[in-house]
Amino acid sequence: MDLTELITIDPSVRGGKPCIRGTRITVYDILEYMAGGMSDAEVLSDFPSLTAEHLRAVLVFAAQRERRLAASAPHEIAA
Template identity: 80%
Template sequence: MTNWNDWIAIHPDIRGGKPCITGTRITVYDILEYLAGGMSEAEILADFPSLKAEHVRAVLMFAAQRERRLSMGHPHEIAA
């Protein structure tokens, strides 16, 4: 995988500017909630045929990078 930027976009007019899987209205938060709720990657991909495994990994990469930056005291550096 190259970069989460290849798979996640933030547009003010889509889902209120929440980070979404590019070309969809599925948010990073949606995928994280499904995973936290116990859904497997395979179950998520089965429920959303437009998603690929790369999308799920990009969501995790996005969340990890955001958390890392927040913990380092740079909360505004990952606005997009």
């Protein structure tokens, strides 16, 4: 999946936060809705300009960012 086709980072849009291309909807907004319990269908209903591919791109983007952060700053996991 080529994330640059679906997610952009533009300093003039939403303070440079990663957004769904062509919208002002941030990756973080979508992640918060999903983490809050909204289903994919509910998110797509609330944001008709989004597709299921956008939602997958948000998850891939977040996973890749988390991997980069974990690799750059090792941390302990509490047992």
